[in-house]
Amino acid sequence: MTIDRKERAMDQQKLKELVQDMSLIEKINQLLQVTSGFFIDDVELTGPIRENGITEQSIAQAGSVIGLLGAKKYKEIQDAYIKNHPHNIPLLIMLDVINGFRTIFPIPLAQGATFEPELSKRCAQIAAKESAVSGVHVTFAPMVDLVRDARWGRVMESTGEDTKLNSDFAIAMVEGFQGTNVGEEYSIAACVKHFAAYGAPNGGRDYNTVELSENTLRGYYLPAYEAAVKAGVEMVMTSFNTLNGIPSTGNQWLNRNVLRDEMGFDGVLISDWAAIEELQYHGYAKDRKEAAGLAMNAGVDIDMMTGIYSKNLESLIEDGTVKEELLDEAVLRILNLKNKLGLFENPYKDADEEKEKEIILCEEHRKVSLEAAEKSFVLLKNDGILPLKKREKIALIGPFVSEKEIYGVWSMLGRPEDTVSIAEAADKVRMDYEFTFAKGCNILGAEDSNLIPDQHVQEPSKEDEERMLQEAVEAAKNADKIILAIGEHRRMSGESASRSDLTLPKIQYKLLDAIYEVNPNIAVIIFTGRPLDLREVSEKSKAILNVWLPGTEGGTAILNTLINKVSPSGKLPMSFPYCVGQVPVHYNEYFTGRPYDPKTGGKEYRSNYRDIPNTPLYPFGYGLSYAKFQYDDIKLSKDIMSIGETIDAYVTVKNVGEYAGTETVQLYIRDCIGSVVRPRKELKGYQKVTLQPGEAKNVTFEITEEMLRFCKDDLSFGSEKGEFHVYLGTDSSTEEYVSFNLN
Template identity: 35%
Template sequence: MPRDTTISRRSVLISSACLFAWQASGIPAAMAAVRRPLSSRVKSLIAQMTIEEKAGQLTLMPTPWTSAAAARINPAAAVKNVENLVGDAQAGRLGGVFNGFGVDAHRKLQTAAVKGRLGIPMIFAGDVIHGYRTVFPVPLGEAASFDTALAERTARAAAEEMAATGFDWVFAPMVDVGRDARWGRTVEGAGEDVLLSSDMARARTRGFQGRSLADNGSVAACMKHFAAYGAAEGGVDYNTADISERTLREVYLPPFQAAIDAGCATVMAAFEDIAGRPVHGSHEMLTGILRGEMGFDGLVVGDYNGDLEIAARGLAADARDAARIAIMAGLDMSMASGIYRDHLPSLVAAGEVPMERVDEAVGRVLTLKEKLGLFDDPFRRMDPKRQQARMRTKPALSLAREAAQRSIVLLKNEGDLLPLPRAGKRIAIIGPFAEGQSNLHGPWTLFADSKEAVDLAAGIRAAVADPALVAVVKGSEVTSPVSGGIDAAVAAARAADIVILAVGEREAMSGEASSRDLIVLPAPQQALAEAVAAVGKPMVVALRNGRALALEGAVLNAPAILVTWFLGSESGNATADILFGAAGPSGRLPVSFPISAGQVPYYYAHRRPGRPNNTRFITVKNEARFPFGHGLTYGKISYSDLSLSTRQIGKNGQLRATLTVKNDGKHAARELVQIYVQDVVASVTQPIRELKAYQHVDLAPGQSKQVSFTLSAADLAFLGLDLKPLIEPGQFTLWAAPSAEAAGLTAGFEVIA
């Protein structure tokens, strides 16, 4: 793409003014406060580097040696000249590449890089969001497990596989809070709740990075997208986020702080703009808040062309101007656009960007490479034998099956239809997801082979006593009818004892640039559901989805509904395990399923309104169809005997809440007990409820257990009128409940001065 490199008088004046403002703002001091001391090796390298070599270290580019899926997502990668890329690596004009495929490609580029004048190794990054060759449930699905130890284990397994092929750096975890189900990237995060999102951010960071970044099975984590990307208007990717500073700080920043506290090495800037400033060019966000307030001392990388898009948004005159704005805002490394490599030398020569700022960014890149052990052994993650040995191991596939089981949410089970008997019943699996290995892994699986995944029909046939009693009929495509499809589906339903209706979204309907205006089942599938339901056979709906859905008609009215998300490599086996009772459902919704698509954005922790009975649509109550935290087991669970250790606590005090949980059912169950709190009267309007704690309880049939939670006064803090944390005296209500909108058990207590 041709770029205008002309330096106008206006741009020089603006640049000088911005530089003065930057120096006078105290931001350099804020940056210095979290500046990581450089090693003697890094200092020595910086002292020897030319400005062109420094600009190269701040440049991250896509590679032509990539998978077909990665090339589809980032088409520019497919047209790069291979020899030019190798030449750039050896000349020091390239700091790293991303989404390469395999040890051989990585070794070729690394060999060129270490032959360069200073021998600085490259870094290799990848979009491995929920698995490399072994694919785990999409992050939103895994969040339904409410199991941080599980999330840490799957991230660790993904890191070991990708590191075995030469990757040093993963563009995950995504820690954006997602409260608008239309937004396609909801699938990459942990849902709508701040606490759960923070817990998952912490766990996944630990899993990716392991005990040491230098370990050949560890990769540097990259929390993204900083920040408030999930608040994009209308749930549309790349859009403006028009939010208050309070919402930014209360909802969207805490998961990033959790990842920082867990030692996350890098952060990726968000695509959207906030208050008229693209985050890629916002020094308030990238420097003032991220570094000055949150204490982050690692590397800040841009998202794909995000720095160049500062110009597309009208904040910069051209690519050169965009590079100046981005580097001065605190964006250390440019991804894909190449504008740092192209323009930083002239910007420094013209005095528009101080060399100190460039050196600071280069220091962060080199320090990351040093921590990853690349200076000691540039090929430490490029062993072909290790690559073969670590792929799709039995332990990894067993973990994928366990994670998939734990992610499935049972929304309904009228008449105890589930679990199904393994023998003696004719089963019809109907729907576009009845069989076939596509649409199992989910979006952002760039390196896995869909042919290795287990589909629903295969999983069910392996689970039943007589596979010959299982019939499969597509009935419709995902978004279009099939000629004769409904007639064939109805005939199969009539011949069956039980119908499993496999419907939902295809992979491409979730993920980046995949927002949906209506979060309902596509019309051809809804028509199929209505026709099959009319036959009158017991029907289990198995939803495949990457977001909350507004369920309607026959799908909603089915006696049993399972949310199976995109479960990955062991999808069919895990779903069959739940259907036939080899494992019990324990997942809970990390996002609220609304009554109507028109309610979106809907989330449980909305602020208390002045007229709660009238804060609603004419035809729809202001509540969820299936709220956050909802999910059934095969047990019969009851709560009783809630008690608090004290009814008053001081600002440094704590209380213990204890209750009894019992399983009166015939099946073992894993219950998730949730603790919600409401601040009854406060100086700032508070949410209806907020999740403060959760705990799994395993119960045999007939068993009861006491469960205890400890809450401190600090857990009740909120941001006061000055946006500073405040523990305010007053009355609080506590719920122990199975979901965010369930009545549960209630008790009151007071925080005293």
């Protein structure tokens, strides 16, 4: 059966007939994904590559490609691929478009800080549009792994430590990328990752094992994946880790029973890079052939970049280890995705060289990047030094003042020349502020070279290092206020960037100390991809503004915030630890049988540390504003709820400060007694309210019985009768509550 390229999208029966008409080798090769280099470069197929199963034939028939081609090249390759394919099946192009294509938005963790999923939906729509006109069909996003350990570098790709927040953002991003139909103009397929529980590696070490009770897995880690599935995500990616002793890529219970049968996922399941082959290294498969069989039987449809299926599935089917029906199901799912995208009807879909020039990095897209950055910034401390006032002498000091690579490591197409630095943004308002600039030091010094494993640190001479420091000190001496821009290098967080120490590079502390000695009026701007230990920074500064890795319009957003063109409104989606000894640390922990109460003291025989607090330095949901918000009159519409009923929770929020601002009012609920122990509190809702000085508003939340459900002792989800505490406040540390009972 040969496909007419002008034929409209096929129905399921025609797709099934196409699968039946394909040869065994053709079907197997549809499961292979290779890099774009095999199509745009003259890659020599050496002995080892061939031995791994990647041959001229398998490349010519590979069902998908990972990597950017660009509209023009993509069309050429798609034409040649379809022409040479026995059944004229189109090629599928995938790429890691995590937080923007060329217009770069804040990293996902920063987007979580906005507490505004609809904004992330708009960011995803823009990323999809720029990707689509460049020939991309699928993005490997969103990552919805729940994260509680800041040592793990990939926390930057998540939206944080809370199940509800992750689930809300998962839905928004899937809807943003895919639209109402992935076949519509400028939509691409989303791929939720990493299934499952990749965000809980032992020791915070990437690729490491995960040990979770099934209750914890189902109650806290799986809901965000399921939310993405219910939102219609077209693809899911397996995780590198083992889960309770079984690698996810070979875990039949996880992928078939939980993902497909329980959650109802009917899309494409793809391995992470070489994850099928790694079943050997886990000690779960004796060789590549056995690994291929385990993954196929577990339901993995696409082998990313090993050739392990191409080399072994034919013999596995012949000897009965793998049923050909499973192969047919996998091929059908892949073809169905191509069909949904409209590739049989129009193999180019949205790829268009002229629209690439028109759409990518357009003013409209940059405006959304600016808005997202401004709303993601979290003001962690402010002793009145911010906002800046006109005519003040401001020293902008630090390695990030003129730095333009202020986007995450997964911003693969981000370019410095497209990015606005703090210095560039400051130049535009120099008529109102007396700015001086000094670098002070490089982002990394000689002592910090191990923080970026694959990149040589350009170490200045001792003379240059001393000169930069002295220039910064002189600038600080003559300033009314110092804005000190410091933080993590963009490659200090991300994949394979686990750290045992969550402090800043040593050379930056040297700069902070030198500035502090001559002028303590310091406001620190922190660039980071993860929560950091900021104790020393807090001790030696009067303000801390955490700006994450903000993206294309980062510099403009920072200046707008410093001068109060916008007031900070971000809230932490992940707790910032007091020190690394606390991690994993999160707000919704259990009490334990011997809880420690810092108000009563007495640490003996209580669950606590001898040398540090139990609580993080800055908790989940925390974030200040230039405004000052006061909460009064927390009330419930009634104190008894029956099944099928709802209760309204009310609170009055008033701006008692001198500046206007936006507050995120947060609703937490504690289930006091359960068949399994329940957390201290859990986020159940959030609303934003913008108030002028002196203005007050009533904020109302509806509490439903569904919000009280949890994973019970028998692993079912449901609510249980009893007492519940309702907290309405500015962050997860709020203590004032009112109570009701569920009958």
